Amino acid sequence: GDSVTQMEGPVTLSEEAFLTINCTYTATGYPSLFWYVQYPGEGLQLLLKATKADDKGSNKGFEATYRKETTSFHLEKGSVQVSDSAVYFCALSDGGTSYGKLTFGQGTILTVHP
Amino acid sequence: SAVISQKPSRDICQRGTSLTIQCQVDSQVTMMFWYRQQPGQSLTLIATANQGSEATYESGFVIDKFPISRPNLTFSTLTVSNMSPEDSSIYLCSTRDRGSFETQYFGPGTRLLVL
Numbered sequence: 710g711d712s713v714t715q716m717e718g719p720v721t722l723s724e725e726a727f728l729t730i731n732c733t734y735t736a737t738g739y740p741s742l743f744w745y746v747q748y749p750g751e752g753l754q755l756l757l758k759a760t761k762a763d764d765k766g767s768n769k770g771f772e773a774t775y776r777k778e779t780t781s782f783h784l785e786k787g788s789v790q791v792s793d794s795a796v797y798f799c800a801l802s803d804g805g806t807s808y809g810k811l812t813f814g815q816g817t818i819l820t821v822h823p
Numbered sequence: 824s825a826v827i828s829q830k831p832s833r834d835i836c837q838r839g840t841s842l843t844i845q846c847q848v849d850s851q852v853t854m855m856f857w858y859r860q861q862p863g864q865s866l867t868l869i870a871t872a873n874q875g876s877e878a879t880y881e882s883g884f885v886i887d888k889f890p891i892s893r894p895n896l897t898f899s900t901l902t903v904s905n906m907s908p909e910d911s912s913i914y915l916c917s918t919r920d921r922g923s924f925e926t927q928y929f930g931p932g933t934r935l936l937v938l
Contacts, residue, residue, distance in 0.1 A: 741925035752915055752931040753866070755824075760925060798865065802925040811856075811917075811927055813865045 711736045715799050715814035722789055722821050730784040730817045732773075732799035740801040742766075742775050742782040743811070747796040756784075756797070789821045825850055825918050827930035835936045836906055843902045844933045846916035851896035853919075856927065857889070860913040869914075872899050906937045 716731040734740065744756040744766070757766030762777035771786045782799060799814040826849040836842050846855065857869040869889055870878045878891040892900045903910050913932045920926040 743926070745929075753917075753929040755926060755928065758926060802927075810868055810871075811866075813867075815865045 711740070711801060711803050711812045713799050713801055713812055713814035715797075715817050718816070719818035719820060722819070724791055724821055724823050725788045726821075728784070728786040728789045728793075728819070730797055730799075730819070732782045732784065732814060734780050734782065734799075734801050736780075736801055736803060738803055740803050742773070743800045743802065744771070744773055744782070744784050745798045745800060745813075747798065747816075749795070753798065789819075791821045791823055794819055794821045824920060824928050825852060827916060827918065827928060829914075829916060829930040829933050831933060832931065833934040833936075835938060838907050838937055840906055841902055841904045842906065842935060843900050844914055844916075846899045846901070846930055848897045848918055850921070852921070853896070855893065855899045856917045857891065857899075857901045858915045858917065858929075860915065860932070862911065866915065869901070903935065906935075908937045911935055911937045 712735045714733050741760040743758045745753045746756045747753050757768040759766040759775035762775050765774045773782050773784045796816045796818050798816045800811050802811050828847045830845045855872045858866045859869055860866045868881050869884045870880045872878045872891050872893040874893050874896050888904050890902045913934050915929050915932045917927040917929040
């Protein structure tokens with residue numbers, strides 16, 4: 710079945726550091742890929758998405774490129790802020806099913822210090 | 824994107840009791856989803872709820888434990904029945920974006936602690 714694997718956390722960075730959170734996936738079809746963010750005490754928010762190979766999703770300075778050849782969708786940001794501290798989830802939606810079930814990675818806790 | 828609200832936002836319950844969680848969407852939607860997020864864990868889909876039909880449950884989840892109602896196109900409830908401490912989790916509902924089949928938007932979640 711489909712699966713998503715994220716880099717082990719937690720990740721601790723200083724403000725203005727470069728961020729990479731690795732995400733790889735296994736899927737039988739042609740999935741859409743997502744990054745969701747969960748701020749402390751809140752629900753999930755869609756951060757960015759990509760629906761086909763070589764697409765780049767971007768939002769709030771975060772970027773991720775859909776790499777079919779390496780089955781990856783790594784999240785990057787050039788300069789993190791304290792307000793980026795949150796849990797980040799990589800997810801895929803299997804376009805082959807009738808209801809587009811979301812499969813999530815295990816989540817990566819990011820803490821950014823001033 | 825849809826705006827989703829949930830009630831209650833949090834609750835503390837005794838084992839053996841049941842809790843019904845409400846999910847309200849600000850627009851009519853065909854499909855709604857219920858997820859569970861156990862402490863420190865990722866999200867797991869419990870079931871998919873279409874208006875006018877029985878909910879479809881994922882492997883490991885059964886209707887007797889997690890009955891779902893979907894009375895109209897903007898509302899759904901999830902009941903956690905005969906609770907045990909292992910049911911302590913965040914329960915989230917979601918719905919698909921009208922313009923993008925694959926994208927889901929989530930409610931704020933219901934934080935449940937079972938003692």
